[in-house]
Amino acid sequence: MVTPGITGRIRPTKVKKRENLQKRKRDDVDVEKLEQAVQQLDPKNGSYKDFTDLPLSEPTKQGLKSSHFAVMTDVQAKAIPLALQGHDILGAAKTGSGKTLSFIIPVLENLYRLQHVGPDAGLGALILSPTRELAIQIFDVLRKIGRHGHMFAAGLLIGGKSLQDEREALAKMNILVATPGRMLQHLSQTAAFSVDDLKMLVLDEADRILDMGFQHDVDAIVEYLPKERQTLLFSATQSKKVSDLARLSLHDPEYVSVHAQDESATPKGLTQNYIVCPLEEKMDTLWSFIQASKKSKILCFFSSAKTVRFVYESFRHMQPGIPLLHIHGRQKQGARLDTTAKFSAAKHSCLFATDVAARGLDFPAVDFVIQVDCPDDVDTYIHRVGRTARYNREGRGVLFLAPSEEEGMLKRLEAKKVPVEMINVRQKKRQSIKDQLQNMCFQDPALKYLGQKAFMTHVKSIYLQKDKKVFKLKEYDLEAYAASLGLPGTPRIKFMKDDNSRQKKQASRQTIDVSDSSDAEEVAKAEKPVRTKYDRMFERKNQDVLAEHYKKLVRDGPDGETPADVFTGASAADGGDEDFMAVKRRIPADDEEEASATMGTGDARVASGGRLVHVAGASQPLVIDSNRREKLLQSKKKLTRLMDKGKRLVYDEEGNPHEVYELEDEAQYRAKGLPEEQRQKFIETAREVVQNADVEDKAAAKAKRKDKLRKRKERERNEMAEGDADAGVELPDPGEDLLANFRADAEYTDEDDEEQQQEPSKKAKKWFESEDEDEEKTQKRKKAKAAHRVEEPETLEDIEALAAGLLG
Structure with a gap:
């Protein structure tokens, strides 16, 4: 029996493992002292410069010290004390002024004092971000500050990851950093996810989250959250709309704006310039700027993802001498994360981006922010240039x-x-890349297609802008812009039509009629009585059978009467308005039907003014009574269909023609016997034919083998004769051949002797073979044959020795 308190482990249990086995709530925290110190803060009258001046917990102090944060910025000095006391905050400060720490420190401290730790506590704080990249950046800062002693479980909810893995971990989370779309998806679909005990809600880049793009998602998220909570809103351009604040259920919010009295809404170290550049010169100017700033870190903003892709692909092929990167909302999450990491770590690089990278992202040491496309408004401009300085x-x-x-x-x-x-741009350093882009678009259809899409999306973005005093679509030279992208022509865009189709579609019918008619017609229409909806209802006609274009069908009745005249007994003379089911022209659906129609109604069509054309091979003439049938004479393919079809014939022994498949009379068939007897006769006849053919085939194959063997023997004898003639040996007379009994083929004929005496035919030389090569090959062949030549016996002893060797 094991003594109580003694485990069976050989090695001692580590201290950290023993702590993890216990509840994650800490007992050594003096919450009352921290709470009293926080209540003694005076945010409005007190002056706080360093983080050590605030009553913070030891884990937070260690996290700030390890991350080298000592002195607070202006927005941090004003916002953190108010947030620690539980006030709702509207924080507005310039880009790059440290707003992230202004809400991360209160989140950690407020939950720390409440001891909102462990899976049983549930979700305590929710931080919403408009983009995935900004959410990842906020989560990294939260992890750096909170990993030195805080026991909170923090998670990141963004799109592009496994939904099931997130569901399993959500029940244990105390702090969440999320995008609105993903958060709403879990709130509506994950059953075990509860936010009833939420203490704090933080909206970073609040003006963007409360904008039209996220309005529906944020409203739905707020419906799930409890009303009693602390809400913090931070942005460089803060929203003060009463409707936005009412949607979030703020309670007496404190407005923190540290740069409201400054002369500039942008950082002091930022130098801001603009260039007057026509639309068709933007690509040349951007390329020239990149060439002049190769040892810099550049961030270029465009209005659409297609434009970003086109500029990146085209500039990458031209090799500007600086690493190029691109990021936009249509990329996958992994590619966007790799791009942000590469650009952050790079010393010299150029990043082409949409407004996905315009807010909150902290890229270190950016030298230039180039806004190639004009921003939507001033707020977007401020966020874009905030990526530097x-x-x-x-x-x-x-x-x-x-x-x-x-x-x-x-x-x-x-x-x-x-x-x-x-x-101004120096004209000496400006380079034109129009010809290069045209060449690339001509060689690469994919790049040309991408350029067309870039043109269309850019023009569409201008068309959809709300501020029409800045973006005047008709004053842009779109043809020159398309040529500057290397396109062979200007792509057609639907909304660029000048016919005012949208206004015509929305206008009433009477307005259109009045605008399109003359003055006299306008007066006449104005005098017409007003039609009610009931009048218009009774004037309507069925659009299938009773429509106007269905009333004129082919006149197939006698003497020009319509089918209705035939059925009802009426004629055209009785009344001309009752033409029902009459057509003046019928176009057959099939070529055969067309042929029959053109060939069969000759008399009627000639009488109606047509002419007859006799086609060679056709029994009936072709009637030409329209331009469409006139074109039939020019088509050989259609004329062949109009010709008579021939019959395939076979001839018997007497020379009489018969069709290939000619059926016998029933009497002749029965006279030959029963069907089973005829079947047996047919099988026996066929068997005899097959056996005779088999014998002939075997005889032919045997003759072919004999002929092949004879030719091989002849070739060998000729080679032997050539070898002996070259060696100067005199061959014995064929009539006195002593080895006739030992030869494999002893039967000689006069024909064989004549063929043997003939010289072997030489192959014709190829066009690439010379006479010297031919002589060398002949000498090599003769040497090889001489080496393998069999010497003829001269004496009787030689013949006996040869016979003994052959017999074994």
């Missing part, structure tokens, strides 16, 4: 504006306190 560093942003966009966009930037200066 982060954390008091320096950076530069360049905006490409078309001449029609310059005035409207500059007014909106000035209204939002965004200082932008105009610069």
Whole structure:
């Protein structure tokens, strides 16, 4: 029996394993002291500069120290104390000012003081992000700060991963970082996932999440969450709409805006410029800029994913001398993560991106942010240029504006306190790549197709813009823009039609009639009485049998009467308005039907004004009474179908023709006997034919083998004779041959002797063989034959020795 307290393990159990076996709640935490210190904070009047000035737990302090965070930014100094006391916050600060830590530290500390730890506690905090890349970045910061002693279970919910694996882990999570779509999917489909005990809701990039793109998802998520919770909203451009705040059920929110009084809404270290560049010159200007900045880190923004792909593929083929990357929303999750990791680690690189990378992402040491396509609004511009000049560093942003966009966009930037200066492009350093793009599109159809899609999506993005004072579609030179992309022509776009089809579709019928008619017709139509819906209802006609185009069918009745006239006894003379089921032209569906129609009704069609054409091989003439039948004379294929079909004949021994498949009379068939007897006779006759043919085939095969053997013997004798003649040996007379008994083929004929005396025929030389090569081959062949030549016996002793050797 084992003594109590003593286990059977040889090695001592590790301390960490013993801790994991226990409940994950900690007993050594003095929650009351932390709570008292938090309540003593004075966020409005107090001044806090360092993180050590705040009442934080030891695990959080260790995480901040290991990540080298010591001094708080302005937004952190104002937002963190308020969030620690449980206030709802609307936080607005410039890009790169440290908003992520402003809500991660309160999330960790508030749940730490509540001891919301372990799988039994459930979900305590939810952080929503608009993009997957930003959610991954927030989760990385949360993991770095919280891994030094915090016991919370944190998870990441984004699309592109296994849904079943996430369902199994959701019940144990205390903190979740998620995108709205994935979060709503689990709330509606995962039964074991409960958010009834949620303490905190955080929305990063809140203006984007509350925008139209995520409005439905966020509203549905909020319906699942409890009303009593703390809500934190952070963004560079904060939303102050009453409707947005009411949807989130905020309770007396504190508005934190540390840069509201600044002269600029963008960071101080950011230099902002713009270039007036027509649409057709953007590709040349971008290529020239990349060539001049190869030792820099560049981020280029475009309006559509197709444009990003086209620019990336075309520039990659041209090899600019700098690593190129691209990211957009249509990529798979793994490819997007690889791209962000590569661009973050690169020292010199160029990334082409859509607005997927415009918000929240922290790319270190970005030198230039190039906005090739004009942003939708000023908020998008601020988020784009915020990818550089982060954390008091320096950076530069360049905006490409078309001449029609310059005035409207500059007014909106000035209204939002965004200082932008105009610069010019040096014409000496500018390079034109139009010819190269045309050559690549000509050689690669896939690239040409991608360019067409890029053109269409870019024009569509301009067409769908809300601010029509900035984006004036009619003032762009779209043909020149298509040529600058290397396309052979301008792709056709449906919404670019000038016929105002959309307005016509929405307008009433009376308006269209009035607009299309003349002044006199307008007056006449205005005097018409107003038709009610009942009038229009009784004026309608069935669109299948009773429609106008079904009333005129072929006149097949006698004397031009319609089928209705035949059935009812009426004629055309009785009344001309009662033409029912009469057609003036019928087009047959089949060629055979057409042939019969063209050949069979000759008299009627000639009488109606047609002419007869006799076709060689046709028994009946062809009637030509229309242009369509006139074209039949030019088609050999159709004329052959109109000709008479011939019969295949066989001739008997007497020379009389018969059809191939000619049936016998029944009397002749019965006179030959019963069917079984005829069958046996046929089988015996067929057997005899097969046996005779088999004998003939065997005789022919035997003769063929004998002929082949004779020819081989002849060839060997000729070779022997050639070898002896070359060696100067005199052959014995064939009549006095002493080895006649030992030869395999002793039967000689006069024909064989004549063939033996003939010289073997030489093969014709090929076009590539010379006479020297022919002589060398002949000498080699003679030497080989001389080596294998059998010497003829000269004396009787030689003959006896040869016979003894052959006999064994």
